[in-house]
Amino acid sequence: MTKLVTGIIQPHRLDDVKSALEAFGVRGMTVSEASGYGRQRGHTEVYRGAEYTVDLVPKVRIEVLVADEDAPSVTKVIVGAAQTGKIGDGKVWVVPVEDVARVRTGEHGIDAL
Amino acid sequence: MTKLVTGIIQPHRLDDVKSALEAFGVRGMTVSEASGYGRQRGHTEVYRGAEYTVDLVPKVRIEVLVADEDAPSVTKVIVGAAQTGKIGDGKVWVVPVEDVARVRTGEHGIDAL
Amino acid sequence: MTKLVTGIIQPHRLDDVKSALEAFGVRGMTVSEASGYGRQRGHTEVYRGAEYTVDLVPKVRIEVLVADEDAPSVTKVIVGAAQTGKIGDGKVWVVPVEDVARVRTGEHGIDAL
């Protein structure tokens, strides 16, 4: 069985997280753009006489499918590499996965990773 | 333990959903862009003599990590705030989460929210 | 109960996957952009005297909520329609869902699909 580890991180930490995961042995991942809302506040913009606040902050989402037993370590690796210690560093969470398939071959399960 | 509540909503409802969640007590969320395919149809475009249909409609995805017991209420809050009563209003679903970590501190579980 | 089937596929396969799912009877899905990292390598760019590699490749994410019993077939449908046999074809995975709601009506469960 496998897990899906999802991390929401600061965009400029992506490179380091990717390297750290690769070093750990992860061979694939999926990355996408997101916006975060949290303790870290957005900013204020002024548009010709009107002021408004933007409370969403650019983030990057990383998703990694891993074998059950690797989930805690992978979580740790992401947390470690993404951490700057400042508010807004993000979250990592783990969700159970019931089946995985590799599209190219149709393989299932752990072999599909 | 925690849950991940995911909502796919109309883009112009985002503000109200965000306010409603904040009012409910949620302190963080992650937002991203998506396209929806469903009962709500897309539209037709004409490109210099060729006509084609685009059946994907812009949507916004909201993800909120919440304590187990809050999942039903948060679902309700999103549904309530996003509803316009028209086709295409979207979906909300809940997935179990096995672990959550706050990147900044490395905290785990409910404290990490 | 329902499942969430997520597929990461090659962008140019989206149309075929969409058609195949529709043919199978799926009436809705959510699509978004992503970037993939895996066996398929990215490419090298040269920027005025500096060379660098980009190891992320454009992908599309498809998410489909389905009834428990349909999850394996839907996985198969996606794999079948997205396959080109080349490295980088992508992954499909299945996650358990505890609750689904349709925003427009507030319906829950299988009726909400």
Added chain:
Amino acid sequence: MELDAGLTAWMLVSASLVLLMTPGLALFYGGMVRGKSVLNMMMMSFGAMGVVGVVYVLWGWSMSYGTQSVGGLFANPLEQFGLGGGEVFAEDGTAVIADGLPVIVDVGFQATFAIITVALISGAIADRAKFGTWMVFTALWVTLAFFPMAHMVWGGGLLSDEGPFASIAEPVDFAGGTVVHINAGMAALVLALVVGRRKGFGKEPMRPHNLPLVMLGAALLWFGWFGFNAGSAYGADGLAGLAWVNTSTAASAGILGWLITEKIRDGHATSLGAASGVVAGLVAITPAAGALSPVGAAALGLVAGAVSALAVGLKYRFGYDDSLDVVGVHLVAGLVGTVLIGFLATDGGLFYGGSVNLLVVQALIALVAMVLSGAVTLVIALALKATMGWRVSEDAEVGGIDLAVHGEGAYETIGGRVVDSRTSLPTAPAAPAPATRTTTEVK
């Protein structure tokens, strides 16, 4: 009369420059709206180019510069309909020359003014107006508001130096402070009121979706404005040179005026402010380009930039949705320029030892222009409201007017619109696959 090739060359160029201003405006405005309505915004300018460009050669020139003035208000549209009547082309088809310039060149030059003036107005009703109504509006407004004003100010009519006010002092409108900017700005105000506010006005941000486009638009406006102002000298001479330098200097000072004002008030000097300051400076110098010294132009630009920066906030105070600040920039800076001539004109301005007469006459023509433009626009706008209607449906407005009205989105979004391919072609044959099309259809 003899042809002045140097002058003709310069006027051909000037006309080309002013023509480019309208697409420049389309970018300036287009970048300023949200991504879902950029095409509609640009189409309002391109639509005006289509309609006014044709209308001008039909009856526009005749109404503006024809010899048969109707009470100083406008000239007979039929006299030189289609540029006939012998004043533009002689019987044998050759071009008539006046003051060294082929009249047909002047027709081209003046047509570009008509186009941009109408297009300017569109910024006030961004994101929400029916395109068909807009197209009809352009034809009506240019005919009933612009051509008459051009006749009045430049065609020897009521507000010209042959009109009644000229007894106080000769009114100065070098290149269109009243005809173009006050006229368009006032029309914008009326239209914004008649058409009504966008859904979410004052609550949602509605920020510019593409500021580099806005800056590009401002740059093309600046560039084109050299034709507008220095071309209005009708000479390739020192006056044109003065107008050129004054124009550029006022634009530069407009940047500084706007940026300083917003830096003090908001803490940031924005790129939208820089682009807006350019336009404010240029608008203000338009009536004054030949009448000020370069230092005076710098002062005027500075003031115009600062005043407009403050004025764009008025719409929130008074609750009219002049979406892209046509009032705050064109009406206000147009008034600033027209009126400050009374102080800054090196010949007759108060600061240069002139009497108060010039100031009075400038204020008067500004006022008359506002009243006339406002009244005519109101009539047209209400008539169209009652007949064709002005607003698209709320769904169209929320979902994006580009898709709803024009059937297009401005940008391809992968995983978004460019996805389904059920292109229904007229008779697309089974399209025998070329050699290179065999693979990838695997499975």
Added chain:
Amino acid sequence: MELDAGLTAWMLVSASLVLLMTPGLALFYGGMVRGKSVLNMMMMSFGAMGVVGVVYVLWGWSMSYGTQSVGGLFANPLEQFGLGGGEVFAEDGTAVIADGLPVIVDVGFQATFAIITVALISGAIADRAKFGTWMVFTALWVTLAFFPMAHMVWGGGLLSDEGPFASIAEPVDFAGGTVVHINAGMAALVLALVVGRRKGFGKEPMRPHNLPLVMLGAALLWFGWFGFNAGSAYGADGLAGLAWVNTSTAASAGILGWLITEKIRDGHATSLGAASGVVAGLVAITPAAGALSPVGAAALGLVAGAVSALAVGLKYRFGYDDSLDVVGVHLVAGLVGTVLIGFLATDGGLFYGGSVNLLVVQALIALVAMVLSGAVTLVIALALKATMGWRVSEDAEVGGIDLAVHGEGAYETIGGRVVDSRTSLPTAPAAPAPATRTTTEVK
């Protein structure tokens, strides 16, 4: 001969304007392709600017306007190779003046026509052609198809008023209906057939990825076209003025023609239609700019816009992938303009009491131009197909030609390409961190 400074000024400007048209075209075309091939599309224009710009001064001018005509087909490329030979510069290095204009200015002006004509063709083979093959094609085609056609029509050759047809009536091609538009449009048709269809043609939408770019491109084309047409008057005079007004009016009417047609047929007036209508109107007026009245120009533009709007659908019916409608717009509107001169010319057109002779001769030169261009292009295209090959690999086409061929993507996509940083620098030293680079490397 004496220098006419006014004329020279105007021609310097005109040359500059026409030069700008090619980047304008690059934007027009670049916005119209999908996001994965915009750079390649633009590079076809920039590549043509590189190759043709150099080739023109080497042998282009000599082949087009040299004095040693070879059977009226082309002139000796060696006579004025590198602009030598004493016709452009006198022995002492000073510029030769002809008809008031330094010949070197005319060289610049004409070079810009050569560049844009070649670049126009590229729209037919968007997204799929090898860049190297294209670069070789530009050199061959401009040499074998363009310079000869320029010689034939404008250099006193076969299709000029000194050629055999002139006995019927003097053929009219004011600014390049045959030389530029029919020539390029026909070449585009042949190339589209030889190169073959894009994968997915007629099934996938392939919609424009950036319509504001398309509109900007159309605007720059319009602006530049004033140099193209009014510059072709070779005078800063009434004829240039007429050409200017006709050009602008036809473009305006082209917008209306296209928008009305598609509104009726499809229910939407699109921005792509407006941009295309501009070009269709401008193409049609090109050969006719000095021969029509402004009202005639409006009529021509209207017809050209409508006909082209219908013609762009033909490629689906006949199955050739003329990707960006070079045939539908340039060939078709070029033919419309060239042939309708027979009706609309104020001097000799059927509607103005002329005989049928002009119409006949116009149809004839159009036909000859099509045949010649088609034949020459076919030979070049097949030769290149057999040697270098025209198509990139299917993977490159599907994945995007920008990345595959140019090693670049047009736009930064965060979380996309700008992510890995294993920049391998030549000898980048360990780069001692400046004061500001210490933090954030936490943990």
Added chain:
Amino acid sequence: MELDAGLTAWMLVSASLVLLMTPGLALFYGGMVRGKSVLNMMMMSFGAMGVVGVVYVLWGWSMSYGTQSVGGLFANPLEQFGLGGGEVFAEDGTAVIADGLPVIVDVGFQATFAIITVALISGAIADRAKFGTWMVFTALWVTLAFFPMAHMVWGGGLLSDEGPFASIAEPVDFAGGTVVHINAGMAALVLALVVGRRKGFGKEPMRPHNLPLVMLGAALLWFGWFGFNAGSAYGADGLAGLAWVNTSTAASAGILGWLITEKIRDGHATSLGAASGVVAGLVAITPAAGALSPVGAAALGLVAGAVSALAVGLKYRFGYDDSLDVVGVHLVAGLVGTVLIGFLATDGGLFYGGSVNLLVVQALIALVAMVLSGAVTLVIALALKATMGWRVSEDAEVGGIDLAVHGEGAYETIGGRVVDSRTSLPTAPAAPAPATRTTTEVK
């Protein structure tokens, strides 16, 4: 002296063209930075337009072309402060004519050179400089480095044909190889060193966020450069024509030089390379535009494109972060052009049988220009570092200088910034909903 209308027309146009170059540069540079700092990049150009545009009419003209030279280094700023003093305008306010041209036109033309030169420098310090410091820098640098250099080279000062070197041979700087490009390129090098490297330099890719903008910018630069170079002939004549053709040919050849070089070295011909090649060719031809044959211009462009393509890698070798390659393109190609005149000048160049004197004098003025520019810039840059400081905070740099400094992002990103609407309006009333605003607030 009598007015030459043709010349005046051409110079009015040239000034307009050169003015457009700075926004062109803003796009060229703006497209090249990452999406988070495009506005700041463009604002450095627009800021320079604001400051220098005003400063020029105050004391810039007087310091450059005033009659009271101070040791051949600069002229008295007060003599014609605000364009007074009787050399630009006569006592009665009319424009003074010199050599057929109103002096005020020349003021406008020259002002545009000052603006673009300052703006060029900004590319070296992209993404990281305080906007306020930049604004002060522009005023100081144009005053202390540009106006003196203009005086020395063009105003009859030390490096002109009235200066000491002229005894060896008359130094040639047709349109600004030393004054503009070497001057700005050297300043860029110094500033890059003083301001320091961007965080991540040499590790993160920092690729252009929008290459079509870069190409558009390059195109506007090319277009504007016709005014720059052919305008510098100060005549609408054969020399202007030669400069025009040389300029265009060198740009074309610059494309080829750069593309061939990178194709061989890297395997790809990139669009960034094409755009850069255009600029390299144009920079190199700037000092030489009137002195070479068109074939010589092609050779020069080819060399400049190739050399610059190699030179842009130097910054990695030596570790200075000249972010957008102002040194590699403007300094290097400026030197290439200035020095190769010694070989390629048809009058006095080594390849044309001239002595070595011209080469020597060209190398000398290049050297002196580098030293002067470097020294003055170093003093200004260090003074500003010690007082206002040059760098924004690291957080601002990482998070994006656009948001941090200008309070804006360049592009709307749905689900990103345009989301929260807690717009705090001054006194926005409860805004009575117009008829169309009722629905959708369901639930």
